[in-house]
Amino acid sequence: MATAAAHRPPGAQAHGAEDTAVIEAYTRRFDAAVAADERIEPRDWMPDAYRATLVRQIAQHAHSEIIGMQPEANWITRAPSLRRKAILMAKVQDEAGHGLYLYSAAETLGVGRDELLDKLHSGRQKYSSIFNYPTLTWADVGAIGWLVDGAAITNQVPLCRCSYGPYARAMVRVCKEESFHQRQGYELLLALSNGTPEQHAMAQDAVDRWWWPSLMMFGPPDDESQHSAQSMEWKIKRHSNDDLRQRFVDICVPQAESLGLTLPDPDLRWNEERGEHDFGTIDWTEFWEVLKGNGPCNEQRITQRRKAHEEGAWVREAAAAHAAKHTGEQTGETGATRA
Amino acid sequence: MFPTAAALALGDDALVLSHRLGEWAGHAPVLEEEVALANIALDLLGQARVLLSMAGDEDELAYLREERAFRNLQLVEQPNGDFAHTIARQLYFSTYQLLLHAELAAGDGPFAPLAAKAVKEIAYHRDHAEQWTVRLGDGTDVSHERMQRACTALWRFTGEMFQPVEGLGLDEKTLTAMESAWLDSVTGVLGRAGLTVPDGPRGGAWAAGAGRQGVHTEPFGRMLAEMQHLHRSHPGASW
Numbered sequence: 001m002a003t004a005a006a007h008r009p010p011g012a013q014a015h016g017a018e019d020t021a022v023i024e025a026y027t028r029r030f031d032a033a034v035a036a037d038e039r040i041e042p043r044d045w046m047p048d049a050y051r052a053t054l055v056r057q058i059a060q061h062a063h064s065e066i067i068g069m070q071p072e073a074n075w076i077t078r079a080p081s082l083r084r085k086a087i088l089m090a091k092v093q094d095e096a097g098h099g100l101y102l103y104s105a106a107e108t109l110g111v112g113r114d115e116l117l118d119k120l121h122s123g124r125q126k127y128s129s130i131f132n133y134p135t136l137t138w139a140d141v142g143a144i145g146w147l148v149d150g151a152a153i154t155n156q157v158p159l160c161r162c163s164y165g166p167y168a169r170a171m172v173r174v175c176k177e178e179s180f181h182q183r184q185g186y187e188l189l190l191a192l193s194n195g196t197p198e199q200h201a202m203a204q205d206a207v208d209r210w211w212w213p214s215l216m217m218f219g220p221p222d223d224e225s226q227h228s229a230q231s232m233e234w235k236i237k238r239h240s241n242d243d244l245r246q247r248f249v250d251i252c253v254p255q256a257e258s259l260g261l262t263l264p265d266p267d268l269r270w271n272e273e274r275g276e277h278d279f280g281t282i283d284w285t286e287f288w289e290v291l292k293g294n295g296p297c298n299e300q301r302i303t304q305r306r307k308a309h310e311e312g313a314w315v316r317e318a319a320a321a322h323a324a325k326h327t328g329e330q331t332g333e334t335g336a337t338r339a
Numbered sequence: 340m341f342p343t344a345a346a347l348a349l350g351d352d353a354l355v356l357s358h359r360l361g362e363w364a365g366h367a368p369v370l371e372e373e374v375a376l377a378n379i380a381l382d383l384l385g386q387a388r389v390l391l392s393m394a395g396d397e398d399e400l401a402y403l404r405e406e407r408a409f410r411n412l413q414l415v416e417q418p419n420g421d422f423a424h425t426i427a428r429q430l431y432f433s434t435y436q437l438l439l440h441a442e443l444a445a446g447d448g449p450f451a452p453l454a455a456k457a458v459k460e461i462a463y464h465r466d467h468a469e470q471w472t473v474r475l476g477d478g479t480d481v482s483h484e485r486m487q488r489a490c491t492a493l494w495r496f497t498g499e500m501f502q503p504v505e506g507l508g509l510d511e512k513t514l515t516a517m518e519s520a521w522l523d524s525v526t527g528v529l530g531r532a533g534l535t536v537p538d539g540p541r542g543g544a545w546a547a548g549a550g551r552q553g554v555h556t557e558p559f560g561r562m563l564a565e566m567q568h569l570h571r572s573h574p575g576a577s578w
Contacts, residue, residue, distance in 0.1 A: 066370070069364060069365045069373070070365045073364035073365040076361040076362075076364055077358060077361055077362055077565050077566060078565060078566065078568060078569050079569075080402075080569045080570045080573070080576075080578045081398050081402075081570070081577075081578040082354075082384065082387070082388050082391075082397050082398060082401055083388075083578075084578055085361070085384060086381060086384050086385065086388070089361055089364070089377055089380055089381050089384065090377075090381055092364050092365070092373075092377060093373070093374055093377035093378060093381065096370055096373035096374045096377065097374055099370055100370055100371070100374070103370075138569055138578075188578075191577065191578055192578075195576055195577060195578075196573060196575075196576050198573060198576075199573065199576055304365065304366070307366075308365065308366045308367065308368070309368075311366075311368070311421075312367065312368020312369060312372075312422065313368075314479070314481050314482055314485070315368035315369065315372075315422045315475070315482070316368060316369055317478070317479050317481075317482070318474055318475050318478025318479050318481070318482030319369075319474050319478065321478045321479045321482075322473070322474040322475075322477055322478045325477065
């Protein structure tokens with residue numbers, strides 16, 4: 001994390017009262033820019049807390065892309081057709097790419113990717129709790145595409161208008177690819193649902209297991225969400241957790257019908273008066289347990305990530321040592337000098 | 340008559356190596372390599388699908404043949420090992436595959452259109468393998484040693500690449516020329532990496548052409564068991 005001094009605008013060397021006056025002036029300008037829906041860019045002054053919130057959120061988002069590769073990669077080697085295998089490989093590759101965009105966006109705020117990865121590996125930064133659930137059958141790959149990516153898109157589309165420019169622009173690119181993945185997941189489930197009785201049962205079982213965790217992706221209820229109010233004020237967030245969750249449920253119900261699958265909620269029904277669906281109560285105990293690290297795969301996910309990083313250390317060291325030996329040389333000339 | 344055996348040989352190479360690279364997903368040493376290895380795996384899977392479709396139904400061929408019916412080189416079925424093993428395997432195979440496809444693209448046989456498209460992908464794969472071979476060979480002492488060990492360990496699988504394949508239309512003379520171009524190219528890269536060209540045999544009588552005859556190494560059966568399990572558990576299902 002950069003120090004407060006580093007955020008001070010150039011020329012602002014004042015102390016005490018004068019310093020406070022300068023900060024106040026910059027704060028007013030920042031607040032006005034946010035109010036006018038202008039984008040904040042990396043060189044602009046911003047409050048320390050705004051920077052810290054963005055670092056936390058973007059890093060967590062990047063980590064989620066990276067950890068999120070695991071549950072799906074779990075099925076790459078077992079994909080049941082070559083077409084599905086190609087789609088899944090491309091998707092997992094896109095997720096690594098999204099991780100890269102997002103770490104770059106975070107770096108514009110003055111943190112390094114290595115530092116963020118360290119925090120992920122040591123548990124000081126989190127990733128989306130959804131990826132702590134296991135992929136037990138092939139249909140889970142479809143349920144993740146349809147529900148998990150669907151929930152992610154519902155969350156992320158408003159982020160395309162987020163007040164921080166680099167994050168908003170990363171989201172535009174990410175959302176395009178995510179919607180593609182979501183359609184593919186839906187289509188995978190549709191094929192299973194219309195397939196053999198065993199395939200249909202596999203699809204229903206996956207939806208039964210992924211439905212509630214997907215609703216939890218929108219975060220705690222509005223009255224328990226600690227960062228929400230400030231994030232909405234800063235226009236990082238545009239809608240409340242509960243609003244987005246409701247929107248997601250309303251989108252999913254007709255999709256489940258056309259898939260020929262049911263959603264595992266006996267309280268789910270259309271409410272004519274509200275013009276929205278009523279739905280059952282989320283198991284918040286489970287949510288907080290998973291968040292605390294006690295979900296089914298928390299240990300496994302972080303262990304695999306750490307292992308990949310540790311086992312790759314010698315490769316990264318080699319690349320660095322090679323680059324250091326050959327700085328300034330054209331790659332083509334390397335051979336000539338060593339021959 | 341369409342050279343089915345040749346389509347299977349080339350298609351199986353691409354299919355099997357793609358599968359091995361897919362095993363890296365989520366385990367790569369750096370994020371950029373997650374992208375690169377998946378990218379190469381996808382290119383190869385694309386090539387495999389075209390080639391297997393030329394020979395029959397791609398899924399039947401991939402999922403319902405047993406080990407002894409696969410025609411891929413033993414090189415591509417070798418387990419990933421550490422990153423150096425994966426890179427050595429990529430260097431050896433992509434150098435061969437580039438030479439082969441350049442040859443096929445220049446001809447007017449049934450593989451010419453596919454080869455013309457694939458050369459562009461393979462040139463990128465080879466560049467990636469070459470750069471990593473040099474980085475690891477000429478990196479730290481540890482990486483140098485690992486890269487050397489990997490190059491040496493896989494050396495014995497490289498002779499098979501220049502055995503004739505039925506229906507591919509490459510005569511003895513062309514294969515010999517390809518083999519010497521392969522040796523020159525690989526020797527050049529290993530030299531730039533400060534690595535020693537292995538001096539062991541490049542496949543004994545027991546190994547020459549073995550994969551192409553359906554005789555594979557032990558890890559291959561396990562790989563297929565994993566790859567085919569789900570498909571075989573639901574006979575006749577579509578996905």
